[in-house]
Amino acid sequence: MPDTSPILALPLLQPAQAQKHVTVNEALLLLEAAVQLVVEDRSRTAPPAEPGQGQRHLVAPGAVGDWAGQEGAVAVFDSGVWRFVPPAPGWWAEVRAEGRQVVWTGSAWEIRQPDLDQLPGLGIGTAHDAVNRLALAAEASLFSHAGAGHQMKVNKATPADTASLLFQTNWSGRAEMGLSGSDAWALKVSAEGSAWIEALAVDGATGHVSGAAVQASASDVTPGRLMRADYGYSPGNLLGEVSQSGGQPTGAAIQSGSTANGSFLRLADGTQICTHSLTMLAGAYNNVGGTWTFAQPFVGTRSVSLTAPNSGSDYINCSASQFGLCRQGSGGVSVVLNLTGITPIDPAAQVRNVRVSAIGRWV
Structure with missing residues (x-):
């Protein structure tokens, strides 16, 4: 018959053994040391100066003094002496100094990591529920990288579902951005949590933006709206070919050019100005004259201004004083x-x- 049990190495009573109480008491003391294992700490390499009866510690590596050679063992102070219980792989211990559990791997006591897969829910500083299965109450949340970048994913099942971030005041929605009921990213706002305005929506195929915050038409001058590139003017389309549709400008703001008949300037509102330097010849009615073909044609009524004499004119066989x-x-x-x-x-x-x-209109 063996002297000890196979798992905890408890002393066993032998046939015809005398003083059986010694063996039984020794086994009970070992059980008390190993069962419901709660230790004070696991960082000591030497015993505390004034240990209490029954106090337990996990002996740290590099032990000295009364603990020398007992690294990893459970040290129990009993009746003025230290008893040592060697752990078996898989033993758990609650460490009071750390407020957590550790497990003996066979070579070291390591923090026991709980199984966090397939949890029904998790509440940090607050309670989770059936819908909000992950709930957090804190001043801030940190999502950091693991050596490079960091990406947060919000996934939905179908285009008609919602994948968004909702911003609330006292649990009432005020702003929401994401994919709400379609695959176009959108930003919605609300003043009171029930009526929502789609301020911006981005088409996934073109990247073009629409919504209440964007100019709705070329004639839309609503304060606070963003101007569309095709409705407004910028360095890219300020100069170029002017055009109109239904009385509204559809091309550039200013068009200019020149021909053999002079220069012209066209504005988006329909105004046209032509200029030229003309040579006038003597006519049959005691005058000088000439025909000016405009650099660009006019429509409707136009006004022509002729300046003579002027400092830039040259008079051949005549003088400025002869003309009226x-x-x-x-x-x-x-x-x-x-x-x-x-x-x-x-x-x-x-x-x-x-x-x-000459000044008039081109359209």
């Missing part, structure tokens, strides 16, 4: 201009570099 009233014809493509002479004009007279301008 300016007369002009009509036309949207060209116009006939005349300077009436107030004294007889030489048939070979010319006035060169006469500055002329």
